[in-house]
Amino acid sequence: MTIIKQLSLAATIAALFTSSTVFATPSNDATNTMPNSDYFAATQYKEAQAPLNSFGAIDVKTSIPENIQVPSAPVEAGGNNGIPETLVQKWTQAGVFSPQVEARAFILMDAKTGQIIAANDANMRMAPASTTKLMLMYIVEQKLAAGVISLDSKVQVPEVAWRTGGSRMFLKPGSFVSVKDLISGMLVESGNDAAVTLANYIAGSQSSFVSMMNAIAVKLGMHNTHFTTVMGLPAPAHFSTAYDLGLLGQHIMNDYPQYFHFFSQKYFEYNHIRQPNFNRLLFTYQYATGMKTGSTEAAGYSLVSSAEIPNNPMKLVGVVLGTKSLNDVAAQSKALFNYGFHFFKQDTLYSANSKLSEQKVWGGQQNTVSIGLEKSLTMVLPSSVDEKGLVTTLQIERDIKAPVDKGEKLGEMTVTYKDKVIQSKPLVALNSVQQGGWFTRTWASISLYFHNLLASYGL
Structure with missing residues (x-):
């Protein structure tokens, strides 16, 4: 199952720091810590x-x-x-x-x-x-x-x-x-x-x-x-x-x-x-x-x-x-x-460069950008796990503005099983979107302002 959520940039950053993903990080306990990143x-x-x-x-x-x-x-x-x-x-x-x-x-x-x-x-x-x-x-x-x-x-x-x-x-x-x-x-x-x-x-x-x-x-x-x-x-x-x-x-x-x-x-x-x-x-x-x-x-x-x-x-x-x-x-x-x-x-759940979402781009020569994974999402799972129980959530920036470079990070994919995060991967632009002309950019700024204004009122 795939769930798509659109987040503002600030919300996306906050989500990364509040995720329940377990990362190996240094601690003061020398018996259970990763080496310092600069130590060799x-x-x-x-x-x-x-x-x-x-x-x-x-x-x-x-x-x-x-x-x-x-x-x-x-x-x-x-x-x-x-x-x-x-x-x-x-x-x-x-x-x-x-x-x-x-x-x-x-x-x-x-x-x-x-x-x-x-x-x-x-x-x-x-x-x-x-x-x-x-x-x-x-x-x-x-x-x-x-x-x-x-x-x-x-x-x-x-x-x-x-x-x-x-x-x-x-x-x-x-x-x-x-x-x-x-x-x-x-x-x-x-x-x-x-x-x-x-x-x-x-x-x-x-x-x-x-x-x-x-x-x-x-x-x-x-x-x-x-x-x-x-x-x-x-x-x-x-x-x-x-x-x-x-x-x-x-x-x-x-x-x-x-x-x-x-x-x-x-x-x-x-x-x-x-x-x-x-x-x-x-x-x-x-x-x-x-x-x-x-x-x-x-x-x-x-x-x-x-x-x-x-x-x-x-x-x-x-x-x-x-x-x-x-x-x-x-x-x-x-x-x-x-x-x-x-x-x-x-199992490879998602292939590299396959489109997972199409998102609107403000002020670009194109109106949309394709979003997916730069590298395939291949996972090793217990044989007893039913892959239908995996839930994929796409957290995507809400207001994407041109220019957009191919490979630019635009969100995060999270895979969970029984509410526990088991994998996270960055979502990237699969194609570039060049900035539009002066009129396109100006009209996009006005449209985006009223779009967010209406959204703030739940409209």
């Missing part, structure tokens, strides 16, 4: 340096205490639960319950809308380990899409990559390897040698690439993430959160879908050595589409993963951090996806 961990630990061995490679033998790798979050960074409201919280009146996931932290997000279905301790800082390589891959995708590098480009393996410990694709120093193979070796085999090779190729050095990673973290809104290495080996001030990794996963799926097939490879063979993907979800869950694992002794086993079901428009991003094994993190991720697909659905 990526800019707070510029002096953090990775431990190096005598060859200039990351020293995997150096013991980095967890409190050094994951420093305590200051008040400005928000608390452990400081994320936007989840759908589990928003739909309590529909009998929605939280999933039971055995992990230190988790989050489940809709990839298209970014809506958070469920979460626990999703703002808690943790060591990301090799899930760090997701940010490296995101930057590689940027460079590929921009034409700066190509998948067939041949890259010489530096000795520092060969000297880097941990998981590897067994590159030989001085050899030339395609970017395509380096990507596969990094994502399937979690090759640190491949990660270092790609970072040096793109930025000239690992430290320069780390600066790029932190800059992108700020751009994507990853408030509680700081990178010190390119591949995730333990280092001072190298941490992220389930929420931040979920944001990164969402951007990887949406921004560069042409490269997403790399994440779904179950095996990769290089130099006659065939290795399976550490992401065991690819082998145990038919709807899994990929992404990346990570593990450290302190943080346990983690997985950023994605899934989609044929003929279901909803694509999900799951992040499970801090489990006991690769099998365990895959099982917990599968349970999280089963929960999301079973208890939630995605």
Whole structure:
């Protein structure tokens, strides 16, 4: 059901501030607050340096205490639960319950809308380990899409990559390897040698690439993430959160879908050595589409993963951090996806640029302007919710005067369910209306004056 209300500009502004919509806002309680809008961990630990061995490679033998790798979050960074409201919280009146996931932290997000279905301790800082390589891959995708590098480009393996410990694709120093193979070796085999090779190729050095990673973290809104290495080996001030990794996963799926097939490879063979993907979800869950694992002794086993079901428009991003094994993190991720697909659905209620109302314009070359949404209104709803119970209200400015620019905000759409606001979107002009001539404007001013005068008397 759709209700149209015409409001004066002042009334529209007032309505926005008196709406019952729940927004995540900072509070004095550091255990339940969003980070300040100008706070980014990526800019707070510029002096953090990775431990190096005598060859200039990351020293995997150096013991980095967890409190050094994951420093305590200051008040400005928000608390452990400081994320936007989840759908589990928003739909309590529909009998929605939280999933039971055995992990230190988790989050489940809709990839298209970014809506958070469920979460626990999703703002808690943790060591990301090799899930760090997701940010490296995101930057590689940027460079590929921009034409700066190509998948067939041949890259010489530096000795520092060969000297880097941990998981590897067994590159030989001085050899030339395609970017395509380096990507596969990094994502399937979690090759640190491949990660270092790609970072040096793109930025000239690992430290320069780390600066790029932190800059992108700020751009994507990853408030509680700081990178010190390119591949995730333990280092001072190298941490992220389930929420931040979920944001990164969402951007990887949406921004560069042409490269997403790399994440779904179950095996990769290089130099006659065939290795399976550490992401065991690819082998145990038919709807899994990929992404990346990570593990450290302190943080346990983690997985950023994605899934989609044929003929279901909803694509999900799951992040499970801090489990006991690769099998365990895959099982917990599968349970999280089963929960999301079973208890939630995605629907586009209104398409972008579709006319929802036609309103009079005073003093224009045209008498009316079409009003609608700049972007589609796509929502994730509990499967139990009957969409006929959703009530859409259009609050539109009453006296619209020319000129009107296309895309100019002219009101607000509010969707409610059982009197609770569940979504709000700005209404915009779908076309421009130029100002009329002198006579048109003068006549419009006179007409508008008497129109409002009569309206004030209820006529």
